[in-house]
Amino acid sequence: MTPLLDVRDLSVTFAIRGEGDMPWTEPRQLRAVNGVSFTLNPGETLGIVGESGCGKSTLARALIRMVPAEGRVLWQGKTDLLSLAPRAMLPYRREIQMVFQDPLASLNPRMTVGQIIAEPLRTHHPDLSRAEVKARVQGMMERVGLLPNQINRYPHEFSGGQCQRIGIARALIVEPKLLICDEPVSALDVSIQAQVINLLAELQRELGLAMVFIAHDLSVVRHISDRVMVLYLGRVMEEASSTELFSHAAHPYTKALLSAVPIPDPKAERAKRVIPLDGDLPSPFRPPSGCVFRTRCGLADADCADQVPLLQGNSKHGLACHKAWVADSV
Amino acid sequence: MVSASLRGRGLESLPLDEVKGRSLWADARRRFLRNKAAVAGLVLLVLIAVFSFTGEWIAAWSNEEIDFNVIGSAATMGMPSFENGHYFGTDDLGRDQFARTAQGTRVSLMVGLVGTFIAVVVGTIYGAVAGYVGGRTDQIMMRIVDILFAIPFMFVLILLLVMFGRSMVMIFIGIGLLSWLGMARIVRGQTISLKHKEYIEAARASGVPGWKIIFRHIVPNLLGIVAVYATLLVPDMIMTESFISFLGLGVQEPLTSLGALISEGSKAITQGAMWQLWFPFGFFVVTLYAFYFVGDGLRDALDPKDR
Numbered sequence: 288m289t290p291l292l293d294v295r296d297l298s299v300t301f302a303i304r305g306e307g308d309m310p311w312t313e314p315r316q317l318r319a320v321n322g323v324s325f326t327l328n329p330g331e332t333l334g335i336v337g338e339s340g341c342g343k344s345t346l347a348r349a350l351i352r353m354v355p356a357e358g359r360v361l362w363q364g365k366t367d368l369l370s371l372a373p374r375a376m377l378p379y380r381r382e383i384q385m386v387f388q389d390p391l392a393s394l395n396p397r398m399t400v401g402q403i404i405a406e407p408l409r410t411h412h413p414d415l416s417r418a419e420v421k422a423r424v425q426g427m428m429e430r431v432g433l434l435p436n437q438i439n440r441y442p443h444e445f446s447g448g449q450c451q452r453i454g455i456a457r458a459l460i461v462e463p464k465l466l467i468c469d470e471p472v473s474a475l476d477v478s479i480q481a482q483v484i485n486l487l488a489e490l491q492r493e494l495g496l497a498m499v500f501i502a503h504d505l506s507v508v509r510h511i512s513d514r515v516m517v518l519y520l521g522r523v524m525e526e527a528s529s530t531e532l533f534s535h536a537a538h539p540y541t542k543a544l545l546s547a548v549p550i551p552d553p554k555a556e557r558a559k560r561v562i563p564l565d566g567d568l569p570s571p572f573r574p575p576s577g578c579v580f581r582t583r584c585g586l587a588d589a590d591c592a593d594q595v596p597l598l599q600g601n602s603k604h605g606l607a608c609h610k611a612w613v614a615d616s617v
Numbered sequence: 618m619v620s621a622s623l624r625g626r627g628l629e630s631l632p633l634d635e636v637k638g639r640s641l642w643a644d645a646r647r648r649f650l651r652n653k654a655a656v657a658g659l660v661l662l663v664l665i666a667v668f669s670f671t672g673e674w675i676a677a678w679s680n681e682e683i684d685f686n687v688i689g690s691a692a693t694m695g696m697p698s699f700e701n702g703h704y705f706g707t708d709d710l711g712r713d714q715f716a717r718t719a720q721g722t723r724v725s726l727m728v729g730l731v732g733t734f735i736a737v738v739v740g741t742i743y744g745a746v747a748g749y750v751g752g753r754t755d756q757i758m759m760r761i762v763d764i765l766f767a768i769p770f771m772f773v774l775i776l777l778l779v780m781f782g783r784s785m786v787m788i789f790i791g792i793g794l795l796s797w798l799g800m801a802r803i804v805r806g807q808t809i810s811l812k813h814k815e816y817i818e819a820a821r822a823s824g825v826p827g828w829k830i831i832f833r834h835i836v837p838n839l840l841g842i843v844a845v846y847a848t849l850l851v852p853d854m855i856m857t858e859s860f861i862s863f864l865g866l867g868v869q870e871p872l873t874s875l876g877a878l879i880s881e882g883s884k885a886i887t888q889g890a891m892w893q894l895w896f897p898f899g900f901f902v903v904t905l906y907a908f909y910f911v912g913d914g915l916r917d918a919l920d921p922k923d924r
Contacts, residue, residue: 353822387818397641397837
């Protein structure tokens with residue numbers, strides 16, 4: 288099966304100009320994403336986890352060329368999205384849609400819900416009649432659990448969860464093949480989170496969507512993802528199927544992350560050993576040499592500073608570490 | 618599946634007429650109408666506008682007719698009276714001040730509104746494009762604005778009027794050329810802060826072309842600020858025109874403006890013909906105040922967070 292998305296060695300570098308820099312000062316280079324590769328099959332969900340500032344959102348934006356990126360993003364094994372002219376990119380913008388983090392901020396406050404949801408439809412199918420657009424918008428509203436008679440209301444008249452449903456309706460109205468969800472539930476209450484996650488999972492099953500699901504909440508990722516990728520400072524630390532990663536995490540960073548997830552059982556929670564991560568995320572302007580995680584890693588020694596660990600292993604479980612092996616999972 | 622669950626809960630029996638939403642504009646209108654000073658200002662402005670357009674029909678004398686009974690002795694004969702039809706008195710030439718004030722108010726309002734209209738259209742589009750495109754385009758566009766700002770405006774306007782003759786068109790051109798600069802700067806700053814909102818990103822991600830983003834997403838969200846700034850710009854324009862007219866460089870006779878009338882009236886007070894100053898001056902002050910009150914009300918209505 289051809290993968291829907293085949294990402295090879297994707298890097299994003301920002302040129303940062305300091306406050307008060309002279310026009311001829313060389314801007315500082317910030318590598319937000321560094322050599323990330325993965326494939327995504329139709330209907331599959333890839334979860335991306337990591338701390339704040341590890342490049343999750345930048346990676347998602349690089350896929351749809353909202354930020355300048357290098358590398359290759361092969362769509363259905365044929366087209367390299369990064370090499371396309373902006374105009375040639377347009378049909379692919381229909382195939383790949385995005386759901387954003389802040390539900391209210393992602394909706395234009397001056398437009399009605401109907402106008403907001405119809406916008407991608409009007410962009411990609413300008414020939415549709417008014418009545419047809421309205422019928423489709425109302426059908427989509429019903430599908431995401433909104434009352435179709437609310438079509439003329441404005442975003443501020445809805446709750447956060449409803450706003451996120453509007454955002455999902457807007458993304459799905461053009462029947463995309465891939466949905467990129469950038470922390471779609473982290474701004475919502477826990478009870479609403481579950482509703483939105485279940486809605487996404489249900490719509491995914493019905494429509495055969497592939498998803499890239501970004502989150503920093505591991506239990507959410509575990510629930511929805513087929514495969515999970517762990518990012519740290521713009522590099523992939525570990526990548527495995529969801530069950531494999533949550534049962535046999537090998538990378539010390541993944542282990543530390545998993546140990547921090549609360550268990551909803553007081554006894555087990557008290558007995559649990561949390562692996563503390565000392566210090567802060569290093570500055571992305573000057574990432575550590577060799578393994579970027581070595582400054583906070585319990586296993587690190589002198590070797591780790593020399594060489595960048597490559598992502599090794601099989602298609603089921605990949606790992607980028609000098610000191611840990613996937614072998615202990617067998 | 619979801620719809621089935623909605624029906625399962627019996628929601629289909631609810632009246633499913635389309636609900637009309639309350640837009641931010643409707644909210645702002647409600648807040649504005651609750652503001653008594655602003656509404657009073659608006660009512661005054663409407664009355665003044667109506668007076669300026671219909672005053673010449675009501676007047677017993679046209680603005681060009683000369684009352685030969687009064688000419689030469691305006692200070693003693695030309696005072697306001699209902700008997701001879703000069704409700705606001707006459708000027709030194711025996712022309713009816715009521716008709717002249719109506720005409721002058723109309724000219725002043727027109728200069729203010731046309732100047733502001735140019736500022737709103739040019740300034741909004743220029744500023745939104747500069748802010749949205751950003752980078753080098755923004756740098757070049759805003760440096761042009763800086764350079765134009767550095768030119769002494771009044772000096773250029775006076776030169777224009779002296780070189781190309783005094784006319785309404787010349788005043789419109791002169792004021793229009795420079796009135797949009799401040800608007801462009803304000804709009805650019807707002808656009809830059811709007812540009813990074815997620816709904817703009819959402820539109821870009823789904824492939825909406827740049828000019829549509831500017832007109833569909835950015836401009837409607839700017840209009841609040843633009844409306845406030847525009848209402849405060851109108852009195853500015855009126856003031857500029859009046860200053861030019863006071864210097865004797867404004868519109869040409871038989872046209873007149875409030876500034877020109879005030880200028881004439883201020884010469885007449887030495888002879889005791891106070892009405893020649895008070896009537897145009899009163900209209901001038903009331904108009905400016907009304908605009909400021911409306912502008913204040915708009916700011917409160919459109920930006921409730923600022924209070």
